[in-house]
Amino acid sequence: MSEKFHFLKLEATGNDFILVDASKQDIPLEHLEHIAPEICNRKTGIGADGLLILHPISTLGADYTMIYKNADGSDAGMCGNGGRAIAFYASQNGYSDTHRFQVHEQVYEAFVHPGSHQVEISFPDCDAPSSIANEWLACVNKGSNEQSTEQASSFSSIFKADDAFRVYPQTEHVVLFSNNSLAIQPTEELAKLGRSIRNDELFHPRGTNVNFVSKQQANHIQLETYERGVEHFTLACGTGAIASAMALHMKKGGKVGSNLYHVTVQGGLLEVSFDCSDTDTLTQSEHGKLFKKVLLKGPTRIVFNGIWAGN
Secondary structure, three states: OOOOEEEEEEEEOOEEEEEEEOOOOOOOHHHHHHOHHHHHOOOOOOOOOEEEEEEOOOOOOOOEEEEEEEOOOOEOOOOHHHHHHHHHHHHOOOOOOEEEEEEOOEEEEEEEOOOOOEEEEEEOOEOOOEEOHHHHHHHHHHHOOOOOHHHHHHHHHHEEEEEEEEEOOOOOEEEEEEOOOOOOOOOHHHHHHHHHHHOOHHHOOOOOEEEEEEEEEOOEEEEEEEEOOOOEEEOOOHHHHHHHHHHHHHHOOOOOEEEEEEEEEOOEEEEEEEEEOOHHHOOOOOOOOOEEEEEEEEEOEEEEEEEEOOO
16 A cells, blocks of 8 residues: 655656655655656656655765656666756755755755756766767667668668767766757657667666767757666756767867856756866876866756645
């Protein structure tokens, strides 16, 4: 028997989330995590890309902990838009506009612009994207088991192997770039390719999110993300926007200094900014990170609230 609890529905650039504030009601975290697939189901539940839980205790000295479960109930790394959503809620429920929250073993700083729905999240420093050109070709060839050889060849011509990157902005991502200026449509055929890469043995055991980038104009790109845990395209992906902006930056030569990228997703517009270090000055230690002062900014709003009645 599921327990009753209060929830909110939020959206952040089209990513939608169910949020449960565990500081205001006595409900076991294990129970919430267990029923995540049930309440995220779009036919028989509330419907969402994932479940956010605000847990008032932080082991790292932050204001609270964000627990996130994908729509299928699997654990996730960092969810950028989920972080913006929970920060927006927190700023209206006892926390300041500028506060810190924990996700796994990292602490993130949030800033909710006063009188605005704009929220930005500060991320830990990130490593440079790594090329996976050979692995990309192998994924496409394997993908031909699901789709025709002709379709696989077509995708190979649209997405250049030399522009395939693996990036880790606190969760797993692959970024692919279209070699033309046409907007990519999230078709079922493209979903099959995303699914094939997402499940490729190269990324086992956790799998990966897959980002398809098109319409690259200076510092503005259009993005479609096949999300692990949702197992299809979503209207936005915050960490995917960060990964794609970083990959594009390296593709363009890795200009040193402060940089700002605009990322158009189906749900609206995200901003990604970071400082890029000079690779010649990076130390060879594990602490040498190329991208610093990483920020994700975009709108979020509370859609409705209600009671999960159990069943």
